[in-house]
Amino acid sequence: MESRSSSDARPFNVLAAIDLSPASRGVLLRALWLANAEETGGEVHVVTVGDRDAAARLQELATSAVKEFAVPSRxxxxxxxxxxLLTGDPAREIVWLAAHIDADLIVMGTHGRTGVQRLVLGSVAEHVVRTAGCPVCVVRNKHHDESWRVPEIEPPCPDCLAARNQSGGATLWCERHQSHVHTHVYSGAETTRTVRRAVVPWGFSP
Structure with missing residues (x-):
């Protein structure tokens, strides 16, 4: 993101595009946080594309999020x-408003799709990312797959166990797994010793 000097009088404009779904509050709070990071001052423009009935809900959500964000410690x-409040094609209207207010950043959400659905062209977020004239921050709920954090632990190789038992622990690896062993030589003032250890990339199977 381009840095701004303190002499730049124009505020840092963040456009928060929401659809009034439950995820909209998170998008708006992220937009406020990003705009607030600019010590030279920031503005947040909140837009939704819908009918007139959405105006009151939009105003209520924006007011509530601002009160939640504006704590004395921040x-x-x-x-x-x-x-x-705009009407028409959502992606087109968001990009139009971003150009109209000279937005420095667009913040918007997704519907949490995964896999192939995330790659399907035609979504509002995809159109905005492709056509907007400024950076676009797509907000998703934080949810890391816990299984990806755990390294795969393989059971000991039967041949390696046999080699260890037969040698009383002097030999750790069978012939097939000798490639895992790296030799490191440490030079000291009086002695030179060799340390052997297995090196297996974290999370990968040999």
């Missing part, structure tokens, strides 16, 4: 928050 650099 320095306040956001100059103002503006809401916009």
């Amino acid at each position: 320095p306040g650099h956001v100059q103002r928050v503006v809401t916009h």
